[in-house]
Amino acid sequence: MRLLANENIPLADVLALREVGFDMVSITERSPGIRDEAVMQIAHVERRIIVTFDRDYGELVFRRRLPVPAGVLYLRFLPASPLEIAEYVARLIASGIKLEGKFTTGDREQVRQRPLPEEKG
Numbered sequence: 197m198r199l200l201a202n203e204n205i206p207l208a209d210v211l212a213l214r215e216v217g218f219d220m221v222s223i224t225e226r227s228p229g230i231r232d233e234a235v236m237q238i239a240h241v242e243r244r245i246i247v248t249f250d251r252d253y254g255e256l257v258f259r260r261r262l263p264v265p266a267g268v269l270y271l272r273f274l275p276a277s278p279l280e281i282a283e284y285v286a287r288l289i290a291s292g293i294k295l296e297g298k299f300t301t302g303d304r305e306q307v308r309q310r311p312l313p314e315e316k317g
Contacts, residue, residue, distance in 0.1 A: 202248035239265030
């Protein structure tokens, strides 16, 4: 599974996920300060799932209909510990949930999913 950590995902979590074998690219390392539209384009071209705390991605995907990434994992909680994000993402993926082709919203109590729009074409 190919993941793309938005700039609001701490580098410690990115490194922890890489350490356990995830193919994880970080906007903080690659292109800090780029716009969300550029993040979407990278995720689309590289077929990566965006991991983010930024709710604007729903707007970009469903209203503005930008080229879709492989998926979006929108996290809706404030981390209680430095590596909670990495632990949450690893646990979610280990549960068998399918993130590809979905806009997934995750908080501590539940996970909701909505299919991504079909590619224009």
